[in-house]
Amino acid sequence: MTIFSTDHKVIGKQYIGLSLFAVLIGMALSLVMRYHLVHPDAKVRLFQMLWPDGAPGGQMTPELYLSLMTMHGTIMVFFVLTTAPQSGFGNYFLPLQIGAHDMAFPVLNMLSFWTTALSFLVLMAAFVVEGGAPLSGWTAYPPLSALGKIAGPGQGLGQDLWVLSIALFCVASLMAAINFIATIIELRAPGVGYFDMPLTAWAWFVTALISLFAFAVLLAGGILLLLDRVAGTSFFIPGGLVVSDQIQARSGGSPILFQHLFWFFGHPEVYIAILPGMGVISTVLSVFSGKKVFGYRAMAYALLAIGGLGFLVWGHHMFISGMSPYSSVAFSVLTLAIGVPSAIKTFNWIATLWGGRIRFTAAMLYALGFVSLFITGGVTGLVLGQPGLDLYFHDTYFVVAHFHLIMGVAAIFAIFAALHYWFPLLYGRFLNETLGKIHFYGTFIGVYAVFVPLHFAGIAGNPRRYPDFKEYEFLKSLMPLHVGVTHAAYSLAAIQLLFFFNYFWSQRKGKLADKNPWGAATREWTHD
Amino acid sequence: MTNVARTGQTLLIVASSMLFAAFTSAMVVRRATGTDWIAPSVPVWLWAAALLALSASWLVMRGLYRPAALCGFLLVASQIAYAASLRMGDVAQSFAAVLVTAHAAHALFGACALWWKGERASLFWHFAGALWLYVLWLIGVWA
Ligand code: HEM
Numbered sequence: 110m111t112i113f114s115t116d117h118k119v120i121g122k123q124y125i126g127l128s129l130f131a132v133l134i135g136m137a138l139s140l141v142m143r144y145h146l147v148h149p150d151a152k153v154r155l156f157q158m159l160w161p162d163g164a165p166g167g168q169m170t171p172e173l174y175l176s177l178m179t180m181h182g183t184i185m186v187f188f189v190l191t192t193a194p195q196s197g198f199g200n201y202f203l204p205l206q207i208g209a210h211d212m213a214f215p216v217l218n219m220l221s222f223w224t225t226a227l228s229f230l231v232l233m234a235a236f237v238v239e240g241g242a243p244l245s246g247w248t249a250y251p252p253l254s255a256l257g258k259i260a261g262p263g264q265g266l267g268q269d270l271w272v273l274s275i276a277l278f279c280v281a282s283l284m285a286a287i288n289f290i291a292t293i294i295e296l297r298a299p300g301v302g303y304f305d306m307p308l309t310a311w312a313w314f315v316t317a318l319i320s321l322f323a324f325a326v327l328l329a330g331g332i333l334l335l336l337d338r339v340a341g342t343s344f345f346i347p348g349g350l351v352v353s354d355q356i357q358a359r360s361g362g363s364p365i366l367f368q369h370l371f372w373f374f375g376h377p378e379v380y381i382a383i384l385p386g387m388g389v390i391s392t393v394l395s396v397f398s399g400k401k402v403f404g405y406r407a408m409a410y411a412l413l414a415i416g417g418l419g420f421l422v423w424g425h426h427m428f429i430s431g432m433s434p435y436s437s438v439a440f441s442v443l444t445l446a447i448g449v450p451s452a453i454k455t456f457n458w459i460a461t462l463w464g465g466r467i468r469f470t471a472a473m474l475y476a477l478g479f480v481s482l483f484i485t486g487g488v489t490g491l492v493l494g495q496p497g498l499d500l501y502f503h504d505t506y507f508v509v510a511h512f513h514l515i516m517g518v519a520a521i522f523a524i525f526a527a528l529h530y531w532f533p534l535l536y537g538r539f540l541n542e543t544l545g546k547i548h549f550y551g552t553f554i555g556v557y558a559v560f561v562p563l564h565f566a567g568i569a570g571n572p573r574r575y576p577d578f579k580e581y582e583f584l585k586s587l588m589p590l591h592v593g594v595t596h597a598a599y600s601l602a603a604i605q606l607l608f609f610f611n612y613f614w615s616q617r618k619g620k621l622a623d624k625n626p627w628g629a630a631t632r633e634w635t636h637d
Numbered sequence: 638m639t640n641v642a643r644t645g646q647t648l649l650i651v652a653s654s655m656l657f658a659a660f661t662s663a664m665v666v667r668r669a670t671g672t673d674w675i676a677p678s679v680p681v682w683l684w685a686a687a688l689l690a691l692s693a694s695w696l697v698m699r700g701l702y703r704p705a706a707l708c709g710f711l712l713v714a715s716q717i718a719y720a721a722s723l724r725m726g727d728v729a730q731s732f733a734a735v736l737v738t739a740h741a742a743h744a745l746f747g748a749c750a751l752w753w754k755g756e757r758a759s760l761f762w763h764f765a766g767a768l769w770l771y772v773l774w775l776i777g778v779w780a
């Protein structure tokens with residue numbers, strides 16, 4: 110059976126396919142959310158058909174909004190940003206780039222993919238079970254996530270499925286990480302030293318190392334959370350909780366403990382999402398500038414530094430959790446320190462362009478877009494990294510804008526760049542360049558139109574995860590801004606149809622590519 | 638053992654160590670923040686189970702993989718018996734249950750690997766044995 114293939118190329122494409130499917134669902138959910146934010150009282154037949162309990166008479170309940178938000182975040186972070194750049198492209202191209210015949214453990218590789226697919230199915234099942242999908246966001250903070258049905262629709266079976274899905278995802282990611290690292294350590298062809306590997310391979314390597322350390326910790330947190338839910342333990346549930354007018358029997362647990370476990374994984378996770386993109390972008394910028402990557406070794410060391418430092422900064426997500434101010438300062442200094450290797454990368458990208466013969470192909474445009482987004486999103490990180498400022502900005506749309514630009518959209522731009530660049534190897538044809546360029550400009554303008562205004566909403570104090578702004582006097586004046594953002598989001602989504610058309614059409618009808626059409630120097634193009 | 642197998646196993650050991658490190662730090666924090674910590678009792682026979690882990694390692698070094706795996710299965714059985722006796726409503730006992738069950742999963746995997754793969758699984762088995770001594774110390778002495 111070829112669907113249970115152990116061939117790294119097939120598995121790579123399977124991961125990419127899973128991500129493309131997931132991103133469609135994630136995007137549809139975001140549109141429904143943006144619609145609801147500007148029409149909170151609308152009665153929509155479609156909502157009623159899809160979610161009879163969540164939208165009685167077509168009127169969306171606050172709980173349904175929160176469940177869509179949870180599923181959007183979970184799908185995008187895990188099944189798109191963690192899946193395509195690392196497992197998708199990495200599986201396909203890593204062995205080719207280092208001269209290996211396949212990954213080190215092909216059967217394990219197949220199992221990783223199918224465990225990921227199973228994890229996705231389990232998550233989707235949360236939509237259809239009684240109570241629907243959970244409400245507690247992609248971060249699943251207890252006590253909300255730990256209490257069960259009493260905490261709201263979706264907090265019963267839906268949240269159980271969520272935790273189970275994430276636990277499966279952790280296991281799959283650990284298996285994949287072991288495979289990637291072992292492949293790089295053991296299967297490099299003779300003559301390929303660590304510093305002969307392209308930066309893409311370095312990025313996959315460092316990402317796999319981060320995954321190995323981070324996902325084990327999330328798995329631990331997930332197991333403890335599941336036990337709080339089903340076995341009557343009290344790891345995270347504090348005493349004296351009154352929920353839906355009922356005193357909760359459990360006591361002694363610490364919700365903050367979960368936050369530590371989650372963010373010890375969660376911050377490294379944001380690098381899991383972005384580092385593979387950095388690798389792709391380094392390559393694309395160099396190929397289409399006709400120059401070698403500027404400061405190759407510094408780039409590799411910067412990846413390692415970001416990966417290492419990334420484990421020391423998780424507290425910046427918890428500045429307002431009541432931590433000691435001394436800890437805040439330490440986390441803040443370490444957080445700002447990550448700016449250094451990040452800046453090294455950015456300056457080296459610019460230096461790579463400097464004096465080059467630049468070819469503005471679609472892939473190149475996406476790569477340039479990535480650099481732009483990485484800078485705009487990174488600058489707000491430096492703002493949030495200061496406890497005094499974060500006190501105000503925490504849990505506002507400022508944070509939403511920050512992480513969408515730098516993590517969400519930048520990583521997606523890297524995926525677009527990678528698809529345009531490697532399409533000839535994946536399918537023997539080119540993606541259509543003209544469509545690609547139109548799609549790039551539309552998307553580039555679109556993402557800024559959506560996310561720049563959200564910074565201002567955050568500055569105005571607009572909290573995130575609120576389903577209905579008009580309930581609050583101080584948010585009423587922001588409605589025009591939100592209307593604008595929602596319209597920008599519609600246009601942005603419409604433009605994506607162009608990409609999907611291009612992607613499927615070009616597989617069959619695209620211009621045929623000959624060997625190494627971009628004039629690249631890495632092995633995946635030059636070897637047979 | 639091939640290099641690839643050894644590297645793969647070493648990485649698996651790193652991942653498992655991270656898992657137990659996370660459980661450990663959760664336990665340390667939970668004990669310090671709550672006021673409800675009562676040390677769990679660890680029966681003598683569970684300490685004796687450490688001998689099973691050690692003898693399995695000894696047999697592995699003698700090349701007797703299947704007898705070693707049998708010791709491993711016995712270890713798993715005693716772990717499950719102990720975990721089943723714990724009360725999940727008590728915090729220290731629930732941590733003990735988590736740690737022992739998580740270890741049992743590792744020991745089961747390790748013993749099966751010894752049974753079918755013999756020498757190639759030896760590194761992981763030695764790790765599982767050392768990990769068991771650590772878990773015993775954690776729940777029997779530290780807690
Ligand atoms: C120098 C660079 C960066 C700094 C200083 C920084 C700082 C921060 C801080 C302090 C927060 C917490 C804000 C709050 O919740 O109040 C935050 C949130 C976040 N950051 Fe960054 N960041 C940086 C780069 C990145 C990168 C590269 C990514 C991803 C690729 C990223 C993704 C995120 C995400 C996803 C969140 C929000 C998570 C959530 O609460 O749901 N950040 N960042």
Ligand SMILES: [Cu+2]
Nearest residue numbers: 376379425426
């Ligand atoms: Cu962070």
